[in-house]
Amino acid sequence: MMKQQITTFLTFQNNNAEEAMNFYIDLFDNSKVIEIHRYGKDGPGKEGTVEKALFELNGKQFICSDSFIQHEWTFTPAVSNWVECENDKEIEQLFKRLSENGDVKMPLDNYGFSKQFAFVEDRFGVSWQLNLE
Incomplete structure (x- = not known):
């Protein structure tokens, strides 16, 4: 599979990246998880949460992650x-x-x-x- 040059990256701060990803995959046809990497017991994120996941929604690739850093920002409707x-x-x-x-x-x-x-x-x-x- 050829890598896309630009891919939307979704940063989740409540350890719910996998829940969101699965919700979106269930919502759109032609969607799937391509690969998922999880934080291990040695961190830095909570063990078992998503370090980085690559998935497709109706053929378009997205990446998501559970951020182990609590940022002052979150998603914005501007994007x-x-x-x-x-x-x-x-x-x-x-x-x-x-x-x-x-x-x-x-x-x-x-x-x-x-x-x-x-x-x-x-x-x-x-x-x-x-x-x-």
């Missing part, structure tokens, strides 16, 4: 994942699952630039823009 949906059923399902225990920035609606659009921050703090042309 989000744009998802082109194929039909009403898909956008409605994604909206429902991603907004569950999350924060709806813009509810699913027609905003003029799109037939259906929503902006959601999921329960892990990652932002998603869902679009149906």
